[in-house]
Amino acid sequence: MRIPWRQTLMSYTFLAPALILLAVFTFYPLVYGAYLGFTEYTGARFAQGLGPKFTGLDNFRTLAGDPLFHTAIWNSVRYLLVVPVLQLASLAVAVLVNKELPGMTWFRAAYYVPVVTSVSLAAVMFEWVFNREGVLNWVLTSLHLTTPQKAIGWLNSETWAFFAVMLVTFWRGFGYYMVLYLAGLQTIPQELEEAAVLDGANPWQRFWRVTVPLMRPTILLCTLLSTIAALRVLEEVLVLTNGGPLNSTYTALMYVYAKAFQGFDFNYGLASAAGLVVAAVALIISAVNFRLFRTDDVAEGA
Amino acid sequence: MKRTLTALTLALGLSAAASAQAQTTVTFWTWYLSPKFDDYIKTTIAAFEKANPDIKVNWADKQDSMVQDFISSVNLGNAPDVVNLNIDETQKAAQNGFLRAASDLTSAATLKATFYPQSLANFTSGGKVYAYPWYGWLNEGVLLYNPDLFKKAGLTRAPRTTSELIADAKIVKDKTGAYAWVPALKDPNTASFLGYFYAEGLPIYAADGKAAFNTPAHAALLSQFVDLYKGGYVPEDAVRREAFQLATELYGQNRVAMIIGGPQALTRIKDTNPNLYASTVVTSAPLGKANVQTGGSMALVVPTASKNPAAAAKLAAYFTNNANQLAFAKVVSVVPTTLGAQTSTQFKTSSTDPVAKATALVGASGRYINPGYKAPGNSDDLYKNFNDNIEAALLGKKTAQQALTDAVTYWNANMKK
Numbered sequence: 001m002r003i004p005w006r007q008t009l010m011s012y013t014f015l016a017p018a019l020i021l022l023a024v025f026t027f028y029p030l031v032y033g034a035y036l037g038f039t040e041y042t043g044a045r046f047a048q049g050l051g052p053k054f055t056g057l058d059n060f061r062t063l064a065g066d067p068l069f070h071t072a073i074w075n076s077v078r079y080l081l082v083v084p085v086l087q088l089a090s091l092a093v094a095v096l097v098n099k100e101l102p103g104m105t106w107f108r109a110a111y112y113v114p115v116v117t118s119v120s121l122a123a124v125m126f127e128w129v130f131n132r133e134g135v136l137n138w139v140l141t142s143l144h145l146t147t148p149q150k151a152i153g154w155l156n157s158e159t160w161a162f163f164a165v166m167l168v169t170f171w172r173g174f175g176y177y178m179v180l181y182l183a184g185l186q187t188i189p190q191e192l193e194e195a196a197v198l199d200g201a202n203p204w205q206r207f208w209r210v211t212v213p214l215m216r217p218t219i220l221l222c223t224l225l226s227t228i229a230a231l232r233v234l235e236e237v238l239v240l241t242n243g244g245p246l247n248s249t250y251t252a253l254m255y256v257y258a259k260a261f262q263g264f265d266f267n268y269g270l271a272s273a274a275g276l277v278v279a280a281v282a283l284i285i286s287a288v289n290f291r292l293f294r295t296d297d298v299a300e301g302a
Numbered sequence: 303m304k305r306t307l308t309a310l311t312l313a314l315g316l317s318a319a320a321s322a323q324a325q326t327t328v329t330f331w332t333w334y335l336s337p338k339f340d341d342y343i344k345t346t347i348a349a350f351e352k353a354n355p356d357i358k359v360n361w362a363d364k365q366d367s368m369v370q371d372f373i374s375s376v377n378l379g380n381a382p383d384v385v386n387l388n389i390d391e392t393q394k395a396a397q398n399g400f401l402r403a404a405s406d407l408t409s410a411a412t413l414k415a416t417f418y419p420q421s422l423a424n425f426t427s428g429g430k431v432y433a434y435p436w437y438g439w440l441n442e443g444v445l446l447y448n449p450d451l452f453k454k455a456g457l458t459r460a461p462r463t464t465s466e467l468i469a470d471a472k473i474v475k476d477k478t479g480a481y482a483w484v485p486a487l488k489d490p491n492t493a494s495f496l497g498y499f500y501a502e503g504l505p506i507y508a509a510d511g512k513a514a515f516n517t518p519a520h521a522a523l524l525s526q527f528v529d530l531y532k533g534g535y536v537p538e539d540a541v542r543r544e545a546f547q548l549a550t551e552l553y554g555q556n557r558v559a560m561i562i563g564g565p566q567a568l569t570r571i572k573d574t575n576p577n578l579y580a581s582t583v584v585t586s587a588p589l590g591k592a593n594v595q596t597g598g599s600m601a602l603v604v605p606t607a608s609k610n611p612a613a614a615a616k617l618a619a620y621f622t623n624n625a626n627q628l629a630f631a632k633v634v635s636v637v638p639t640t641l642g643a644q645t646s647t648q649f650k651t652s653s654t655d656p657v658a659k660a661t662a663l664v665g666a667s668g669r670y671i672n673p674g675y676k677a678p679g680n681s682d683d684l685y686k687n688f689n690d691n692i693e694a695a696l697l698g699k700k701t702a703q704q705a706l707t708d709a710v711t712y713w714n715a716n717m718k719k
Contacts, residue, residue, distance in 0.1 A: 047376070047399035047606060068686075132538065156538045158697065242490055244542060246693055258682065262491075263369055264394040265682040 036272035059273035076252040094181035112175035123239035130154035184218030220293035329382040336363030381607035383614035393677035396432040403430035407615035421639040434622040437636035438599030438671040439564040442587040443664035451559040484549035500674025501590030513713035516706035524702040565635035565660030595670035679718030
């Protein structure tokens, strides 16, 4: 069937504002950023009004030989550990708060509060939690799990700082994913749940055999968002540990940030190349996610 | 008629030219000064505009995104004309070509007649002065101490040397449970530990400009701090947070006995713990073997991208002149960087108020302001590597000697001239 050209023109006219905005703020920076990854573009060149100079793969060679970048990438990949924990927890709590019980609205709102809490405020709060004389050690001491003499300075420990920061990421992301899961849960037809009850399925079986399969698209979306967010973690690390101790929390985005924005010694070329490597890792992991949570099986089964 | 029209056109043209000249607008960026010092800045700008009717000043205060905003504004073609930077950032900006040399805008004789030689040296890069030195501070300017904690520790006087300070650190902690002081082990975005080398008379660079802070004497000094850290005699957060901030916070909670620094800490203590403020003793700070102070300073710089460099230089020179620096020192306890300040009577008043006493102790000492080391080319990378190595020594991952040798090797391989 041929679509009349007037109709086509009309469609593109309506699409144009969005396309222009996307082109200016997404596609152009993306393409230019990728190009910069293959150039030398330092503060000195910038200040002299010189543009980027094409240098091929030099920046990637620099990254390959930089132990700090290796640490940063490794930490970012390790940071993905937060993803399954965060997704399972927020899905589980979404199921719990997806009930019409008194006070449930309050619970939903309370879980969402950390999402809108500024990172600097969260940092101050978690300083109190993770300090050697802080809340966490007080709780552990009260439960006789440790003693004041053996208390840990969580943010100063090479072993624990990583998990301490991860907990902040978990705390900040939890409410956001819970709300997405809640929205997904509310699209599941009630009849399916009722049919499962009639078939004698217990709540556990209903969760794994009805809820989870039907939530696959939402799980895929949340997992992808969470994976990308974990790979791009920056704010909480910057304000809580600044990458330390001994670079144990130094992430790939910190490396990009340091090279691109930390002062007059910036190196846009190297920062862009590092950004490209992070993007490549994100793409690979996203592809794995798509493979794991692909929805065509569900569609076929439905 | 034709002649009248010509005359009229000419008159209009001249008046337009005059009004265009009157409209020269200079954009002026300060750093973390608003809203606390709005009155001082606005008054000084008004006085400058009155003295220079052809220049209008457009003031904005920048905070944590100052450097990024500066770079963006250069990119967008609307760079500010006068910018407030510290010594380290000025050096980095100058090394990368972002600044016009102040010595190209104002005669060397005028600069020399106005500022302390060391203040000009702090902002000199490649033989040119890149800034108009502004207010400063001394890291070892004064020592403030909590007399109750001193009494509990059995100390009868404040330490006078770094060695005494290190010895007192153990006594205070063992006897009171509080820390004696918070050393600047690893302040973010700088290489603060280099200041201790300078204070002890140990070189940072060799004569050929290469890094040289890895002699056995350097390692022995670092080892003393490693021992303090490992023994729990300094707060472990000192490797993660800015020392002066941490010290001020803990002092107000009676968890640190001494603060070494400028009078600015006292203002915060006055707000958070007025009783402790009232009892705080102010005295001279201990010095290292070299008997020198370390310190920092702000400056006003003119970017290469400024469209009004002459007017910008006028404003920068005005704000940093002796009278205006002294006026600023009356508003807040800063140390002026002008030669005239050392003979000023305003720092010779005696008072029992801690802030006034501290100000009197340091106010006329601007000639000592010296960070102790020049920012090397590519300093962001080099400082990070240095701090990582200091941290590795403190946490026992490397010996002090190995950490310093690794840092020196990295510096000499990656330092840009």
